[in-house]
Amino acid sequence: MSVESYRDLKVWGKAMDLVVESYKLANQLPKTETYGLTNQIQRAAVSIPANSFRPTTYHLPPTTY
Template identity: 65%
Template sequence: MIELKSYRDLTVWQKSMDLVVICYQLTSLFPKTEIYGLSSQIQRAAVSIPANIAEGKGRNHLGDYIRHLSMANGSLKELETHLMIVGRLGYLNLSSG
């Protein structure tokens, strides 16, 4: 069994940190007119995911941890919605090939 000493040991936190980097890379490709629009919204939603996981893990009560995980999940759904909007607007061509 793996001992979790820190939120940094959580796979979900590590992957959400990777997601933040990807989101910043993607938003750098958006039209400059979106710098205060979708770019900002995507970046803030992405950053909120690992931040809430970390904050929840740092709490002393299981209920607080679960509440923060729920907020992280909400931010993930927000991010997903923003990325769907990006697709509908045609800001990125994500097709392979």
């Protein structure tokens, strides 16, 4: 199995499933939470696949401490 894109990875698909389930859960919360907990759940869920599969085509210089 060759991986040509991050979308070919099972873990990316599972992360996207988590996003969908999180949105379903957030939509069940009271409307008073629209800009509070609901928004936080949605942003946190979306950040998982977004930050986990950043491009690896660029190289950062090594840090020295």
